[in-house]
Amino acid sequence: MNEAVEIAHSDGILTAASLMVGGAAFDDAVSRAQRLPTLHVGLHIVLVDGTPVLPAKQVPDLVDTAGRFRNDLLRLGAGIFMVPRMRHQVAAEVGAQFERYAASGLAFDHIDAHRHFHLHPTICDIIRRIGQRYGVKSLRVPLEPTDVLAQVEFGTIGLEARLAGKFAAWTARRLRRRGFLMADQVFGLAWSGAMTAKRVERLMARLPDGVSEIYFHPATSNRFEGAAGGYLYTEELAALIDPDVRAAVRNQNLRLTSYSELAGS
DSSP: OHHHHHHHHHHSSOOEEEEOTTSTTHHHHHHHHHTOTTOEEEEEEOSSSSOOSSOGGGSTTTBOTTSSBOOOHHHHHHHHHHOHHHHHHHHHHHHHHHHHHHHTTOOOOOEEEGGGGGGSHHHHHHHHHHHHHTTOOBBOOOOOOHHHHHHHOOSOOOHHHHHHHHHHHHHHHHHHHTTOBOOSEEESSTTTTOOOHHHHHHHHTTOOSSOEEEOOOOOSOSOSTTOOTTOOHHHHHHHHHOHHHHHHHHHTTOOOOOHHHHHHO
């Protein structure tokens, strides 16, 4: 995935990437980012489907018997909302992830979270408070307009995307009141792992006015440890460097940018 990010930025339209600081390839990711000064990097908070930065004994309610984050999102989310010690563990882990990212020397372009778990109101407040200590004021909120998706491709939008949309609208209102910067619309949720060149090209011709974020999961292989079943990683990489997609950026007079550039403009 790190290699794909470098390719997509050097040879394609990718402007920013999100870094999982607890990932096994963290050092490699930092090294690549440091030699790509025009690549903007943000922190990808992980509280599910991954490994904590803190020792498992410090976040016992967030991990399973193997020391990995739990994946029972409903029960986990309810516990975080209702149980004070779980909230304290979330705050400690999120703080540790911010600290490790900051220690890398990379600037914070934005914050987002694995499986959009930052849409959970308690987690969102924790991330917001800790992020402000580090001067971070840009956060991805997946406000994905389904009417635009329907123009691109007929089909049913999945339940996960519909539920996320409701939480996203509520989250966006709260964060905007506190001065956070976010895109006007975000694409990549309904077609997560399947942002093919054809879809992206069609989408670019129908983007609403304002700031749009399109996110991808590129990799140079579809088979690697931690790969999600059914994700078209190599096709998403191909979309980011596709000549027709790059031409669509020019033809639609789209400006490629990043959260930090927008914050400074």
